[in-house]
Amino acid sequence: MNPAYDPRAVANLMLDEAERLGVGLTNLVLQKLLYFSHGIYLVQTKMPLVSGYFEAWQYGPVHPTAYRAFKDAGSRPIEFRATGRDALTGRPRALQTLDDPRLVRLLQQVVLSYGSMPPGHLVNLSHAKDSPWWYVVERAKAEVAIGLRITDNLILERFRHHKMSVGAEPLSGDPHDDTPFA
Secondary structure, three states: OOOOEOHHHHHHHHHHHHHHHOOOOOHHHHHHHHHHHHHHHHHHHOOOOEOOOEEEEOOEEEOHHHHHHHHHHOOOOOOOOOOEEOOOOOOEEOOOOOOOHHHHHHHHHHHHHHOOOOHHHHHHHHOOOOOHHHHHHHHOOOOOOOOEEEOHHHHHHHHHHOOOOOOOOOOOOOOOOOOOOO
């Protein structure tokens, strides 16, 4: 059982897979794919894929750490990889390289299934009625909803409301696992 991964390292791996497949990912698209990957992984394993949390922003779920790492790309396809910072020296350092074959397969399937979709379509998917983003925003209509956390428990409880499938095998390895994302 692995602890949750650094979201920037997962995003880097997703960008590597997208590049290998010839798909350019903007930060907006990367955020949606990271969220979908996290939700699928959470449903299949009952463990979070990435550390930290997602927030309900105007255009859907956003992981603030991953967003900040790639915001310099603006609305252009991302052509660089995120790095970390050494806490003592402040110097850049490489992030963990992820090589779990199940994780690589999941990210490949998500990029193949969703990486080429128009950003507006991905936003619509992430805003699906009764989805985690929708639920957080609806509950907070009387308040400012943007920036509210979308907890892993809420994702686990409500992720099934997304109408999506990536055609990947269940991560548990159980061929009888009937999760809606297998």
